[in-house]
Amino acid sequence: MNGTAAPTRVLVLNSGSSSVKYQLLDMADESRLASGVVERIGEEGGVPDHAAALDRAAAELRERGLGLDSPQLAAIGHRVVHGGTRFTAPTLITDEVVDEIERLVPLAPLHNPANITGIAVARRLRPDLPQVAVFDTAFHATIPEAAARYAIDAETAEKYGIRRYGFHGTSHAFVSAATADLLGRAPGDVNVIVLHLGNGASASAVRGGVCVDTSMGLTPLEGLVMGTRSGDVDPGVLLHLERVGGLDTDEVDRLLNKRSGLLGLCGANDMREIGRRMAEGDESAQLAFDVYVHRLRRYLGAFTAVLGRVDAVVFTAGVGENSAAVREAALRDLEPLGIVVDSVRNAVRAAGPRIVSAPSSRVAVAVVPTDEELAIARDTYELALRQ
Numbered sequence: 271m272n273g274t275a276a277p278t279r280v281l282v283l284n285s286g287s288s289s290v291k292y293q294l295l296d297m298a299d300e301s302r303l304a305s306g307v308v309e310r311i312g313e314e315g316g317v318p319d320h321a322a323a324l325d326r327a328a329a330e331l332r333e334r335g336l337g338l339d340s341p342q343l344a345a346i347g348h349r350v351v352h353g354g355t356r357f358t359a360p361t362l363i364t365d366e367v368v369d370e371i372e373r374l375v376p377l378a379p380l381h382n383p384a385n386i387t388g389i390a391v392a393r394r395l396r397p398d399l400p401q402v403a404v405f406d407t408a409f410h411a412t413i414p415e416a417a418a419r420y421a422i423d424a425e426t427a428e429k430y431g432i433r434r435y436g437f438h439g440t441s442h443a444f445v446s447a448a449t450a451d452l453l454g455r456a457p458g459d460v461n462v463i464v465l466h467l468g469n470g471a472s473a474s475a476v477r478g479g480v481c482v483d484t485s486m487g488l489t490p491l492e493g494l495v496m497g498t499r500s501g502d503v504d505p506g507v508l509l510h511l512e513r514v515g516g517l518d519t520d521e522v523d524r525l526l527n528k529r530s531g532l533l534g535l536c537g538a539n540d541m542r543e544i545g546r547r548m549a550e551g552d553e554s555a556q557l558a559f560d561v562y563v564h565r566l567r568r569y570l571g572a573f574t575a576v577l578g579r580v581d582a583v584v585f586t587a588g589v590g591e592n593s594a595a596v597r598e599a600a601l602r603d604l605e606p607l608g609i610v611v612d613s614v615r616n617a618v619r620a621a622g623p624r625i626v627s628a629p630s631s632r633v634a635v636a637v638v639p640t641d642e643e644l645a646i647a648r649d650t651y652e653l654a655l656r657q
């Protein structure tokens with residue numbers, strides 16, 4: 271080992287609303303040296319806050335001889351959820367960049383504060399290293415005005431930055447590119463609908479590698495039904511709850527972000543538990559599943575019309591990669607749209623990217639594992655090399 275060789279390792283921090291995920295990669299061969307997650311932040315039995323979670327992550331790495339003090343570390347990459355209109359590409363972090371991410375906190379109150387804490391801890395531990403912010407919103411910056419604008423008073427929208435930003439962009443970009451690979455075609459030649467179904471969930475329409483629409487909006491609350499978030503509701507619901515129900519803004523926020531979605535409908539936010547309960551004939555679990563699937567089908571139809579020609583529908587993230595039942599139900603009886611799932615292929619549990627449609631299907635149906643951390647590491651390393 272040559273001690274003076276340029277460092278090639280990148281640490282990626284993905285600080286979520288209630289967890290910190292981390293990965294250490296060697297970008298010489300993109301191998302994963304370590305990965306972990308600190309969960310249940312702020313919950314009983316968990317660590318008290320994000321700073322403590324990051325300390326825990328740093329300690330876990332140290333115990334494995336891969337501490338943050340390593341001279342082999344080239345850079346640290348951070349997932350940042352909201353980049354507003356300013357950040358549309360990976361960005362080297364400076365004090366001024368942190369201030370701007372802070373300014374965007376009201377637009378992503380569950381996520382940006384956690385991201386800022388991660389950045390602060392990492393900069394304190396390694397002030398000498400390039401640190402890079404990779405934004406969830408960046409891939410969606412290409413969405414045309416007709417899809418990005420809300421039909422509200424233009425001056426008000428301008429004053430408060432109200433428009434569709436979209437999220438999970440790193441995943442939508444990674445998965446749409448990987449789907450083109452899987453089909454053996456150039457990314458510029460394929461139109462893809464990506465369904466990112468994790469705790470948070472979003473759909474996107476990607477035309478020739480360029481995002482043209484997505485289901486999340488100003489905040490990560492709009493669109494699909496999620497683990498604890500409502501997704502689309504009539505905005506009149508909020509007014510009604512405030513006027514008639516007497517709820518204040520924070521209560522409505524908590525209701526829609528934390529006590530809605532699958533959890534609100536049936537008391538469970540984990541699709542595995544919902545599947546078990548459905549098998550026992552539990553009606554509220556069945557209803558939650560049906561609402562979830564109905565919303566997916568709505569977006570599938572909408573984005574089919576947005577794209578005109580669809581080459582592939584792709585499922586990714588925890589639910590998308592693992593729930594054959596969700597995929598099957600979401601695409602049932604869609605032969606008129608050119609979509610025919612092969613039930614046997616769909617039911618096979620496998621790790622890698624795969625096609626689960628029938629040969630007769632005009633639209634390919636694929637399952638493609640997302641890897642936000644690898645995508646962030648690539649962006650981070652590339653930017654660090656240019657410093």
Ligand SMILES: Nc1ncnc2c1ncn2[C@@H]1O[C@H](COP(=O)(O)OP(=O)(O)O)[C@@H](O)[C@H]1O
Pocket residue numbers: 467468469470497539540541542587588589592593
């Ligand atoms: N085998 C499985 N079958 C069905 N759903 C699953 C399975 N494994 C994980 N999930 C779902 O994936 C969700 C988490 O997805 P993930 O992408 O890891 O979330 P996030 O990164 O947003 O925290 C869980 O809530 C669970 O419902």
Ligand SMILES: CC(=O)OP(=O)(O)O
Pocket residue numbers: 286287351381406437438468469470471490
């Ligand atoms: C933006 C967003 O919803 O992220 P997550 O799914 O990690 O909560």
Ligand SMILES: [Mg+2]
Pocket residue numbers: 468469470587
């Ligand atoms: Mg996720």
